[in-house]
Amino acid sequence: MTPSSNPVVAGSESTRPADARLPQTAVIDRIQPEIDGVSTYDLRLVDDQQQQAFGFLPGQFNMLYFPGAGEIAISISDDPSRRDAIAHTIRVAGNVTGCLATKRPGDTLGLRGPFGSGWPIDQCIGRDVLLVAGGVGLAPLRPVIHTLLAQRRRFGQLHLLVGARHPDLLLFADQYDQWTERGLMIHRTVDRCSGEWTGHVGVVTLLLERLKTFDPDNSVLFCCGPEVMMRFTATTALRCGVGPQRTWVSMERNMQCGVGLCGHCQFGPSFVCMDGPVYCYDQLAAYLDVEEL
Amino acid sequence: MTASSERQTEAWFLAKQDLNVLFDELHRRERTIIGPTIDQDAIVYAQIESVDDLPLGWTEEQRPGSYRLTPTGRNSYFDFTVGPQSWKTFLFPPRIVLSRAARHEAGDWRFEQPISEHPKLAFLGVRACELAAIQIQDRVFLSGPFVDTDYEMRRDDVLLIAVNCTTAAPTCFCTSMGTGPRCSTGFDLAMTELEDGFVVEVGSPDGRDLVDALQLPQATLTQQSLAEEARKQAEQEIDRSLDTSDIRELLLSNLDHPRWDDVADRCLSCTNCTMVCPTCFCVSVTEVGDLAGDKVERRRQWDSCFNGEFSYMNGGNVRNSIRSRYRQWLTHKLASWQDQFGESGCVGCGRCMTWCPVGIELTEEVAAIREEQP
Numbered sequence: 001m002t003p004s005s006n007p008v009v010a011g012s013e014s015t016r017p018a019d020a021r022l023p024q025t026a027v028i029d030r031i032q033p034e035i036d037g038v039s040t041y042d043l044r045l046v047d048d049q050q051q052q053a054f055g056f057l058p059g060q061f062n063m064l065y066f067p068g069a070g071e072i073a074i075s076i077s078d079d080p081s082r083r084d085a086i087a088h089t090i091r092v093a094g095n096v097t098g099c100l101a102t103k104r105p106g107d108t109l110g111l112r113g114p115f116g117s118g119w120p121i122d123q124c125i126g127r128d129v130l131l132v133a134g135g136v137g138l139a140p141l142r143p144v145i146h147t148l149l150a151q152r153r154r155f156g157q158l159h160l161l162v163g164a165r166h167p168d169l170l171l172f173a174d175q176y177d178q179w180t181e182r183g184l185m186i187h188r189t190v191d192r193c194s195g196e197w198t199g200h201v202g203v204v205t206l207l208l209e210r211l212k213t214f215d216p217d218n219s220v221l222f223c224c225g226p227e228v229m230m231r232f233t234a235t236t237a238l239r240c241g242v243g244p245q246r247t248w249v250s251m252e253r254n255m256q257c258g259v260g261l262c263g264h265c266q267f268g269p270s271f272v273c274m275d276g277p278v279y280c281y282d283q284l285a286a287y288l289d290v291e292e293l
Numbered sequence: 294m295t296a297s298s299e300r301q302t303e304a305w306f307l308a309k310q311d312l313n314v315l316f317d318e319l320h321r322r323e324r325t326i327i328g329p330t331i332d333q334d335a336i337v338y339a340q341i342e343s344v345d346d347l348p349l350g351w352t353e354e355q356r357p358g359s360y361r362l363t364p365t366g367r368n369s370y371f372d373f374t375v376g377p378q379s380w381k382t383f384l385f386p387p388r389i390v391l392s393r394a395a396r397h398e399a400g401d402w403r404f405e406q407p408i409s410e411h412p413k414l415a416f417l418g419v420r421a422c423e424l425a426a427i428q429i430q431d432r433v434f435l436s437g438p439f440v441d442t443d444y445e446m447r448r449d450d451v452l453l454i455a456v457n458c459t460t461a462a463p464t465c466f467c468t469s470m471g472t473g474p475r476c477s478t479g480f481d482l483a484m485t486e487l488e489d490g491f492v493v494e495v496g497s498p499d500g501r502d503l504v505d506a507l508q509l510p511q512a513t514l515t516q517q518s519l520a521e522e523a524r525k526q527a528e529q530e531i532d533r534s535l536d537t538s539d540i541r542e543l544l545l546s547n548l549d550h551p552r553w554d555d556v557a558d559r560c561l562s563c564t565n566c567t568m569v570c571p572t573c574f575c576v577s578v579t580e581v582g583d584l585a586g587d588k589v590e591r592r593r594q595w596d597s598c599f600n601g602e603f604s605y606m607n608g609g610n611v612r613n614s615i616r617s618r619y620r621q622w623l624t625h626k627l628a629s630w631q632d633q634f635g636e637s638g639c640v641g642c643g644r645c646m647t648w649c650p651v652g653i654e655l656t657e658e659v660a661a662i663r664e665e666q667p
Contacts, residue, residue, distance in 0.1 A: 020439045022392050023404045046401065067394035067402055067589035068582045093607070108401040110394065254606045256578060259439035263575030263596075264603060266625065269545070269632035274438070290548045292617035 014057045014114055020259045023065045023110025024050060028103055029085050035169045037092055038136060040077060041100070042085035043111060052083055057118025058143030059250060059278040063258045064088065065110030069099040073255035073273070075140035076114060080147060086111075089139035089171070115258040117278045119144050119222050119248060128156040128214040130242070132233050134163050134204055134225025138171045140250050140277075141224050149182040157214050160186045163204030163225075167197050187211065204229065205236040216241025224250040231288055234281045244282035251276045251284070268293055304517050305509035308490040312344045312370065315454075318506055319415045324452060327383055328417035329376070334362055336376040338383070341417070348373065355643075356463045358652030371418055371486050374462045375642050379571030380416055380423055381430060384447050387595045391443075391578060396587040406442075415452035419480065421473030422465075422640040424455055426571035428479050432634050433574055443593075452499060455480035459523040461530035464643025466656060469535040472640045474527040485520035492520035535641070535656045536663060537627075543663055544628040548620065552661045557616035559651050564597035566645035566653075567622065572630075572638050575603070598622050623655060 030042040043064075045051035056076050065071045072094075078087030092101045103109070121144065129148060131141050141160075148155055160179070164170045167190050176186050187207045189200035200207060204225070221242050223233045230249045237247050253265040253272040265272040268287040270279075287293055307315065319326050328341045331348050341347065352365045352373045365372050390407045397403050419427070431448065434441035455476040458465075467473030476483040481500035484491040492512045495501045512520070567573040577596035582589040596603060599618050604611035612618045630638030639655075646654045 019406065019442065021442070022406050023394070025402055025404065027401070065394075065404075067396075068580050068586050070580060071578070110402060110404055252606065253611065254604055257576075260437055261434070261439065261441055261574070262577065263598060264577070266598075266621070266629070269629035271633070292612050292614060293548065293621075 014055055014060060014118070020112060020115075021257070023063075023112050025108050026064075026086075026111040027108050028105050030105055031103075034089060035164075035171055038089060038171065040087050040089045040139075041103075042087050043109070044085045045111065046108070051085075054086060054114075056080055056086075056114035056143075058121065058147055059118040059140055060114035060116045061140075061255075061258075061277065062086065062088065062111050062113030063115070063255070064100070065112065066096055066099045067110065070096045071110075071112075071256065072096045073115075073258065075250070075277075077139040077142050078146070079150075080143050081150065089136065089142075091136050112258060115273055117274075117276055119250075119278050120220075120280075121147055123220045123246070123248075124148060124155050126154070126156065126218075128159070128219040130159050130161065130208070130211075130214060130219060130221040130237075132161045132204060132208060132221060132223040132225070133171075134229040135165070135169070136171060137223075137225030137229075137250070138162055139224075141222060142172065144222060145179060145184060149179065149184060152183045156218065158184045159211065159214060160184055161189075161204055161207040161211070162186065163189045163191075163207070163229075165191045167193055203232070205232050208233065208236050208240060211240075219246060221247045222249075223247065227252070227288070234285070244285055245280060247281040248278055249281055249284070250278050303495065304512040304520070305493040305495075305504050306490055306512040306516055307484070307493055307507065307509055309368065309488075312491070314507060315417075315503075316343050318503065319417075319452070322415075323413060324415040325412040326415045326417055327380075329371070329373070331362065335360060336362065336373055337378050338376075338380065338416075338418075344370070347371075347418075352460065353462070355647040356652075357646040357654050358649055360647050368488065369486055371456045371484075372460060374458060374460065374465060375420060375422070375644055377569050377644065377648055379569070379642075379644070380419065380427060381571055381574075383414060383416075384427070384451070385430060385434070385444055385574065386447075389443055389593050391591040391593045394589040394591070411447055413450055413452075414447075415454060417454045417456075419453050419455040419476075420458055420642075421455070421476045422467045422470075422642040423571060424453065424476055424479040425467075425470070425472035425640040426642070427453070429572045429634070429636065429638060429640065430574065432636070433572075436634075452503075453480045453482075455483040455496075457483060457485040457520075457524050458527040459486060461527045462643060462647075463533060464646045464654075465531050465641065466533040466535050466643060467641040468528065468531050469533075469537060469656075470637060470639055470641035474531070475524050485523055487516065487519050487523065490516075492516050533643070533656055535639075535659060537637070540637075540659065541628040541631050544624045544659070547662050547666075548624070550662050550665070552658060552665065553616050553620045555661070556619050556653060556658055557614065559653055560615050560619045561650060562599045562601070562615045562618055563650060564599040565648045565650065567597040567599060568595065569644040569648045570626075571640065571642060571644070572626075573597070577603075598625070623658065627655075627659065 025046045026043040029044045032040040061073045061075045063071045074088040077089040255273050256262045256264045258273045260271040260274040330346045347370045434444035458474040480496040483494045626638045
């Protein structure tokens with residue numbers, strides 16, 4: 001099957017923020033604990049018109065602002081067709097996320113966005129799709145899953161290869177059955193496990209090596225997780241016949257302005273907040289090998 | 294181009310004793326004049342009111358790691374090159390308030406941008422390299438998908454009165470970067486200082502308007518010829534160069550060159566170079582709240598890729614070593630900038646070398662990398 005020239009509607013378009021440096025007020029509607037230390041926050045812009053108009057591409061992020069504590073870049077982590085709220089799956093890790101951990105539904109914060117590049121859904125049309133996620137890396141990929149499943153017939157085989165340190169740390173595990181029913185084949189692996197686990201044990205790249213059903217000549221691979229994991233996934237993908245031009249990753253760097261004006265997020269010649277966070281691997285390969293770039 | 298073959302260009306003449314008339318006219322137009330003046334033993338840019346504020350009879354002696362003011366013994370107002378500041382101090386100030394957050398009675402946070410009034414500015418004494426730097430920052434802040442609204446506001450309607458350099462410092466290399474020493478574009482007026490006055494060229498309708506308002510006589514051929522000689526003098530005094538051929542490929546394909554270790558042994562990561570550079574634009578945002586924490590200002594402040602925490606992420610600094618940070622600065626300035634903005638980020642003003650406490654010369658660093666190819 002060759003890719004059609006008819007682009008996929010990725011759920012919605014990305015709306016241009018009115019003034020990219022000014023936050024809008026958002027209220028926490030719901031906090032859904034996921035795995036240990038990670039929760040999904042449903043945020044709703046208090047201006048209802050803005051909320052209804054808010055659109056994003058899978059892979060984009062918002063800057064969430066806690067006055068007095070600071071701002072952080074968080075990928076939007078749920079179905080782009082949702083209008084009621086904008087979901088962000090966040091691990092408590094530092095000062096600002098620590099501040100977030102004290103918030104309750106009804107609390108407000110500032111939101112700027114959406115920013116950045118999205119996963120190239122168009123490249124998936126008529127192809128087998130491999131989504132490779134490590135830990136919380138599944139969060140920026142969940143919008144892709146929703147988008148692909150919403151128009152299932154336009155794509156070939158859909159595989160999710162997900163790895164976590166422990167079975168209890170597999171993110172969104174409660175949704176896997178729904179996704180499988182709708183046509184996503186899910187392969188799990190963990191680093192270590194208890195007696196009840198009957199699945200794979202080992203790094204997520206092993207899942208990729210063991211997967212034999214997809215057509216490497218007509219596949220794309222989207223990968224999100226720790227940088228070292230993405231590099232190993234890309235080399236494994238190449239060994240399995242999926243080259244760097246068909247591999248995309250989501251990079252992370254210190255993001256502050258989100259609009260390419262503060263300089264913090266630079267990675268080689270690129271502003272991760274604008275040229276990324278989603279990159280085609282062949283653009284990055286040379287730079288990923290340079291230490292401390 | 295010799296004086297005899299020079300095409301008669303339109304130029305005017307402002308007598309030296311009439312320089313204050315320019316100030317008067319700018320004041321009449323309600324312009325706040327920013328120009329060179331002496332402060333803390335350096336020639337800096339600040340608000341000035343009259344010719345008395347200009348550094349008459351002063352020049353600087355600068356070389357890598359050293360800057361001293363010395364008297365010239367001449368009746369010249371602009372007989373120097375560049376000091377520790379650039380015009381970015383006024384177009385892209387070191388500290389501004391980006392936005393304000395306030396908690397409302399209902400308990401929710403609301404956000405607003407400060408509405409500020411800015412005086413109409415006139416920059417007096419802009420050098421060719423600085424005109425190029427302003428144009429580079431115009432591209433950085435105004436030409437991308439997100440415009441920096443603060444820069445846009447400050448930049449709008451600034452009168453640029455340039456001055457052609459008649460001398461050059463050992464640190465200058467504008468000729469290598471194609472930015473000088475002659476002012477060719479981006480100014481309203483460009484003046485070349487002679488002994489008894491200034492030959493004035495017009496670069497815009499606003500400049501023409503000024504010349505008409507001042508009722509300046511046309512410059513004679515002799516005066517124009519003297520001005521050309523004076524400008525050539527500057528060009529001849531430049532003896533530093535940077536070979537820019539394939540510089541992007543050279544630097545980006547030598548990210549593991551041993552020279553980076555060499556410069557890392559000398560570099561203090563003090564950030565001076567980024568502070569004085571007229572094109573550097575890295576900033577950070579800080580939160581400043583009141584005691585109750587119900588009102589918070591977000592302030593944008595100059596930062597530097599040389600600061601250790603600049604690249605902080607997930608519990609560590611991506612660029613933890615001085616080696617990686619110097620490499621980031623140099624490759625961004627001379628190579629990656631081209632990917633991002635379609636031109637070099639360096640204008641050859643030489644400030645980074647003068648104000649480096651250990652006198653690192655980026656021209657020398659690039660030459661060393663070019664020479665020792667593995």
